[in-house]
Amino acid sequence: MNKVIYDNNCSLCIKIKTSIKSLDYFCLFKWIPSSCYKTDKLITKEMLDSTIVLIAKNKILTEFRACRYILSRIPIFFPVIFLLYIPFFSNFFGTKLYKFIARKRRCYN
Numbered sequence: 001m002n003k004v005i006y007d008n009n010c011s012l013c014i015k016i017k018t019s020i021k022s023l024d025y026f027c028l029f030k031w032i033p034s035s036c037y038k039t040d041k042l043i044t045k046e047m048l049d050s051t052i053v054l055i056a057k058n059k060i061l062t063e064f065r066a067c068r069y070i071l072s073r074i075p076i077f078f079p080v081i082f083l084l085y086i087p088f089f090s091n092f093f094g095t096k097l098y099k100f101i102a103r104k105r106r107c108y109n
Contacts, residue, residue, distance in 0.1 A: 001030050004070065005043070005053040008033035012105045013052070023074050051102065063102075064094040 007013045017031055034048040042060060043053055054066035061069055068084045071077045084090050 002028055002057075002069075002073075003032055003055040004029050004066070005032045005034055005037050005048060005055070007049060007052075008035055009049075010105055012101075020070060020074065023076055025075065026073075028073050029070065064091070064098040067098065068094065 051062045052066045054061040072081050
């Protein structure tokens with residue numbers, strides 16, 4: 001099972017988690033609040049406070065790549081998922097968009 005560590009002090013993160021969890025018909029993701037996750041060398045407290053972290057098959061994905069992975073496993077997004085995999089274009093703009101939203105979110109850290 002894929003583990004998704006999200007910032008449970010952020011109302012935007014909680015709303016997104018709730019929405020995605022309701023669409024996860026195959027129960028592919030286990031959602032873990034960042035306050036309950038024990039940090040280590042690879043996943044630091046600063047990382048957990050600033051981005052989403054996905055642990056999937058011994059890989060750690062963060063930011064846009066984690067979001068893209070999650071959306072690619074949810075059937076409702078299948079018709080548009082190809083847009084997130086356009087070489088260079090999607091990585092560049094997806095990362096920029098993710099960082100913009102992450103900076104503008106209103107969290108209580």
